[in-house]
Amino acid sequence: MTTTNIKDKLPTYKASDCVWDKISGHLDYLDKESGSNQLIEKLPGYTAPNLFDSIITRKKKKTNYLSLVKIAASIIIMIGTTLTYSYFQTQPKSTITYSYEQQIPTNGDQLFNIEIQSTEFTTLLAIKCKTSPNICGNKEYEDLYSRLKEIEREEKILKSALEEYNDPNIENHLIRITNDKLKIEKYLLNLFS
Amino acid sequence: MKIKYKNQDISLVKKCLKNDRQAQQELYNRYKDAMYTLAYRIIGSHNDAEDTLQDTFINVFLNLESFKGESTIGAWIKTILIRNAIKKNNSTFQYEDISDIDLESRFNFDDNLTGECIENAILNLDNGYRTVFILSEVEGYKHKEIADILKISEGTSKSQLFHAKKQLRKLLRFA
Numbered sequence: 001m002t003t004t005n006i007k008d009k010l011p012t013y014k015a016s017d018c019v020w021d022k023i024s025g026h027l028d029y030l031d032k033e034s035g036s037n038q039l040i041e042k043l044p045g046y047t048a049p050n051l052f053d054s055i056i057t058r059k060k061k062k063t064n065y066l067s068l069v070k071i072a073a074s075i076i077i078m079i080g081t082t083l084t085y086s087y088f089q090t091q092p093k094s095t096i097t098y099s100y101e102q103q104i105p106t107n108g109d110q111l112f113n114i115e116i117q118s119t120e121f122t123t124l125l126a127i128k129c130k131t132s133p134n135i136c137g138n139k140e141y142e143d144l145y146s147r148l149k150e151i152e153r154e155e156k157i158l159k160s161a162l163e164e165y166n167d168p169n170i171e172n173h174l175i176r177i178t179n180d181k182l183k184i185e186k187y188l189l190n191l192f193s
Numbered sequence: 194m195k196i197k198y199k200n201q202d203i204s205l206v207k208k209c210l211k212n213d214r215q216a217q218q219e220l221y222n223r224y225k226d227a228m229y230t231l232a233y234r235i236i237g238s239h240n241d242a243e244d245t246l247q248d249t250f251i252n253v254f255l256n257l258e259s260f261k262g263e264s265t266i267g268a269w270i271k272t273i274l275i276r277n278a279i280k281k282n283n284s285t286f287q288y289e290d291i292s293d294i295d296l297e298s299r300f301n302f303d304d305n306l307t308g309e310c311i312e313n314a315i316l317n318l319d320n321g322y323r324t325v326f327i328l329s330e331v332e333g334y335k336h337k338e339i340a341d342i343l344k345i346s347e348g349t350s351k352s353q354l355f356h357a358k359k360q361l362r363k364l365l366r367f368a
Contacts, residue, residue: 009302013226013233015225024218026247030255031212
């Protein structure tokens with residue numbers, strides 16, 4: 001038998017069907033990865049506003065930024081209201097106090113209450129501004145407030161991207177900017193104290 | 194006929210470059226059995242041959258832009274497969290001086306031997322010998338081509354083949 005016959009004589013085999021499924025699955029995963037990376041590149045980047053110095057100076061306290069991040073594990077806010085009305089008497093001045101509780105998110109599951117928290121906070125600010133309109137009229141408040149709204153918009157975009165792609169990079173980015181948003185909310189609340 | 198086939202190849206490759214999954218599957222289906230069989234003959238394990246086939250086609254689709262058309266697409270895929278099979282096999286190729294031996298004589302199999310019997314004997318060769326034997330005696334590559342694919346010298350390819358034939362004769366004596 002010559003060499004050319006060896007190939008004809010040797011048995012041949014068929015690849016199993018699952019091999020293509022694995023190849024196609026891998027290619028689909030790579031397509032998705034490259035899609036979510038492109039999305040992250042398109043998202044607006046931002047730098048934190050340089051407001052910390054003025055806030056810290058105002059409070060006459062040196063605060064270690066890193067300590068704030070570490071310490072701010074949770075802010076407990078107690079909500080209580082008392083309203084008394086009198087049509088015919090002057091009522092003693094009542095003070096309405098609001099408190100606001102926030103939990104710093106550490107994973108994707110905790111990020112999905114963002115919208116509820118944002119709406120509640122905006123409502124709280126509106127109430128505070130009615131009682132202290134001079135604070136809400138100043139530049140510092142306005143800058144912080146507009147920054148807050150910008151971050152809330154970015155949060156929404158990232159949240160929707162996370163729902164679609166379930167990418168850990170997007171989740172980490174979202175957790176970071178949510179933490180920054182919580183810091184700004186805290187500073188806004190401190191303006192009223 | 195050859196030119197027509199080459200044109201079909203080019204059109205299929207172009208679609209694959211656009212990430213057309215159907216075209217990619219067509220290219221895969223065209224070569225999968227031949228590549229799988231070759232991988233099995235080199236490696237000797239069906240599971241590893243499947244893994245090699247999978248890795249090969251993923252490499253093919255991710256690196257298709259580097260295919261210059263200097264050979265047919267089938268030959269290009271085969272080269273990638275052979276390299277992946279060798280990696281899977283951890284094949285090593287050692288040069289031994291056999292300059293005074295006639296290396297060009299063909300290996301003659303007894304016609305009474307079945308294909309399965311011959312294949313069993315081939316699969317029992319040492320990894321390096323088997324790879325060179327398959328590429329030379331079954332796939333018909335020249336030593337220069339084998340040397341290019343395996344990144345060895347022509348001399349090493351020839352000596353590996355010599356030892357493969359010697360081992361095979363012993364194995365088939367007991368077949």
